[in-house]
Amino acid sequence: MNKNDLRVIKTKQGIHQALLKLLKNKPLTHIKVTELCKEAKINRGTFYFHYEEVGDVFKQFFEEIMLDLKDSYNEPYRHHNTIDIHTLDPKTVRIFHHIKKYEDFYKIVLSQDVSTQYYYMLFDEIRSNFMTDKNTSSLGDITPYFFSYTANAIIGLIIEWYRHDFRESVDDMNELFVGIMKMKM
Template sequence: MNKNDLRYIKTEDNLKQALLTLLDQMSLKKITVKMICEVARCSRNTFYLHHEVKEDLYNTVVSNVLNSMQNAFQPRVDQVDQITDDILDEYTEGIMTSVASHKDSLRTLILQDNGLFFKQFTEIIQNTVLKGSSELANHFTVDTQLYSSYLAGAISGFIFNWFKNPICDLPTATKALKIIHRETMAICIKELKKEGHC
């Protein structure tokens, strides 16, 4: 089995799309491998060449989405005192642009989430921010970890709520996130300055 073979890649893509299609209709618990194969138009044997169980396929879908979005969460500056309103706006706009490019997959994963996807989404934001900023990495204190955890949870909460209750369009949601994130970051930066981290 060559994972670089075009047939393998196409079948894998079909399996992922089949799972997302089924998740639009029911929970993962109710989905069977047989159902996935019917939607993907492949045999059970083919499925098992790719994944041991449906949960492996689900985890692959989640990992692909999160890994693809990871770049959007990278800090735009290396030092806290370099953060400006323009940088914060660019950062939140990058996140929402990434959200928009994955909107179908995200909508499905968020609406069927039992809490695990929210946890994974939040962790990837926090870990990416901490690893991407040498200053935060050098001053990895309890307070810094709490601030980054709070911010990651806030961004995740905003995005997840927007998908669950789509009361506005993408540009309006992006504008709202910019305002909220700018105000929250101003408080965090002030506290970090008090602690002497910048």
């Protein structure tokens, strides 16, 4: 079967949504194939056609989300190699659009009830996005610390937004982010 086949796409989306629903109540390591299949309304044969284990579902879903995060992070760079923070238009910031799109996933990842493993996976992905940033080439020995600092700053904003139950609009978060960046510089 072709991975672009609409049936495959819909089946995997259904499995991803079922996994999200189950992750709200239990850790990934306690989710069994049988209950995931039941939640997704598929049979075990369909599951095993696409995946070997439940962890593979999470890995694929996480990679999809992180690819979208990377695209969101890179959006302001689409037309420019470097960004001047003082002229950055909040409308070009797409990170918070991404978070809102995957709000259910982030509610799980940021929950105090889940393993910090999720936090570190998110941290590593955000940090790796900064590592490709052309604006940081002159930092020398402090570069890895700068990347970690910046990744945690972004995660801090996301956590605070999560604590507010994502009440603020995406546009409000973009304005807030750009305002903080201008204060920092």
